[in-house]
Amino acid sequence: MPVVTVLQGPRDIEPKRELVRRITDAFVESYGLPPETVQVWITEVPADSWGVAGTLVVDDK
Amino acid sequence: MPVVTVLQGPRDIEPKRELVRRITDAFVESYGLPPETVQVWITEVPADSWGVAGTLVVDDK
Amino acid sequence: MPVVTVLQGPRDIEPKRELVRRITDAFVESYGLPPETVQVWITEVPADSWGVAGTLVVDDK
Amino acid sequence: MPVVTVLQGPRDIEPKRELVRRITDAFVESYGLPPETVQVWITEVPADSWGVAGTLVVDDK
Amino acid sequence: MPVVTVLQGPRDIEPKRELVRRITDAFVESYGLPPETVQVWITEVPADSWGVAGTLVVDDK
Amino acid sequence: MPVVTVLQGPRDIEPKRELVRRITDAFVESYGLPPETVQVWITEVPADSWGVAGTLVVDDK
Numbered sequence: 001m002p003v004v005t006v007l008q009g010p011r012d013i014e015p016k017r018e019l020v021r022r023i024t025d026a027f028v029e030s031y032g033l034p035p036e037t038v039q040v041w042i043t044e045v046p047a048d049s050w051g052v053a054g055t056l057v058v059d060d061k
Numbered sequence: 062m063p064v065v066t067v068l069q070g071p072r073d074i075e076p077k078r079e080l081v082r083r084i085t086d087a088f089v090e091s092y093g094l095p096p097e098t099v100q101v102w103i104t105e106v107p108a109d110s111w112g113v114a115g116t117l118v119v120d121d122k
Numbered sequence: 123m124p125v126v127t128v129l130q131g132p133r134d135i136e137p138k139r140e141l142v143r144r145i146t147d148a149f150v151e152s153y154g155l156p157p158e159t160v161q162v163w164i165t166e167v168p169a170d171s172w173g174v175a176g177t178l179v180v181d182d183k
Numbered sequence: 184m185p186v187v188t189v190l191q192g193p194r195d196i197e198p199k200r201e202l203v204r205r206i207t208d209a210f211v212e213s214y215g216l217p218p219e220t221v222q223v224w225i226t227e228v229p230a231d232s233w234g235v236a237g238t239l240v241v242d243d244k
Numbered sequence: 245m246p247v248v249t250v251l252q253g254p255r256d257i258e259p260k261r262e263l264v265r266r267i268t269d270a271f272v273e274s275y276g277l278p279p280e281t282v283q284v285w286i287t288e289v290p291a292d293s294w295g296v297a298g299t300l301v302v303d304d305k
Numbered sequence: 306m307p308v309v310t311v312l313q314g315p316r317d318i319e320p321k322r323e324l325v326r327r328i329t330d331a332f333v334e335s336y337g338l339p340p341e342t343v344q345v346w347i348t349e350v351p352a353d354s355w356g357v358a359g360t361l362v363v364d365d366k
Binding site: 245247248250255259260266274275 | 306307308309310312313316321324328332334335336357
């Protein structure tokens with residue numbers, strides 16, 4: 001019963017819908033698991049709350 | 062000093078108040094820890110950002 | 123379908139067995155959820171890999 | 184730059200190799216991201232440290 | 245390529261800007277890593293969704 | 306009472322000792338928090354269990 005968490009910036013619902021479907025398929029094909037055992041949780045973090053190379057993403061634009 | 066995180070859908074404050082109390086009690090009774098060493102963090106994820114069996118919860122209603 | 127993660131130091135199986143039972147009960151009583159919807163994952167971190175107040179726990183004993 | 188974490192039981196390397204490839208493809212196809220921006224971290228939790236419905240997986244076999 | 249997550253209450257952008265810079269420096273100085281390999285993700289949890297010693301922070305003020 | 310988690314590959318204790326000290330200092334200086342309120346948890350993931358750009362790190366060496 002794998003639990004997947006995704007840390008990412010905010011996105012529209014359609015790409016998230018497709019991502020959840022494709023990640024679940026990845027477990028079905030790689031591990032042979034039934035899809036109903038796979039949970040995917042997306043945590044959307046705004047650009048003022050995450051950073052790379054010491055800089056907030058909001059300051060990088 | 063255990064740290065507990067809970068991934069869940071949004072809920073009213075009263076059930077969350079009770080959940081934090083009961084989870085802390087679980088550590089006091091199971092591990093013999095003083096309650097002040099236990100932290101519980103609840104991350105509420107909207108229905109358009111988590112899914113089971115390849116489908117977003119918002120599409121499942 | 124809440125997912126609970128616990129960050130803690132290593133423990134014997136019996137206290138973990140009781141902790142998982144009691145945390146699940148906490149959701150049944152606080153949220154009225156059926157127990158089979160609750161997952162509890164315990165990540166055991168050795169004393170040389172976590173710290174409080176700037177000091178590794180292994181250095182604090 | 185999404186970060187994916189997977190909580191699961193222990194597995195052999197080959198299925199994990201395929202899972203990481205397929206999850207990365209899921210982001211390329213769903214979000215149009217370049218693959219090098221996607222990180223996948225698998226945390227393998229032994230059967231005596233996670234449970235469902237109040238029971239440790241090791242007790243469920 | 246370390247990934248750092250921070251669970252905390254809500255804060256203004258300026259202290260978060262400084263925190264991300266200083267945490268990245270910590271990896272450069274402690275591990276000798278180039279800063280661009282370090283990601284820092286801050287998850288801000290409201291006071292009605294986290295607690296210590298069995299009490300929600302919002303109830304503790 | 307921030308909780309910091311670090312996902313990384315395995316490292317010797319000395320660099321981890323310094324990292325925990327420096328990350329705690331980052332909170333003292335950025336947020337003005339007392340050091341004893343800061344927890345840092347390092348999860349070390351082996352090279353066969355995490356990947357970037359669709360490839361396990363162990364396959365990338």
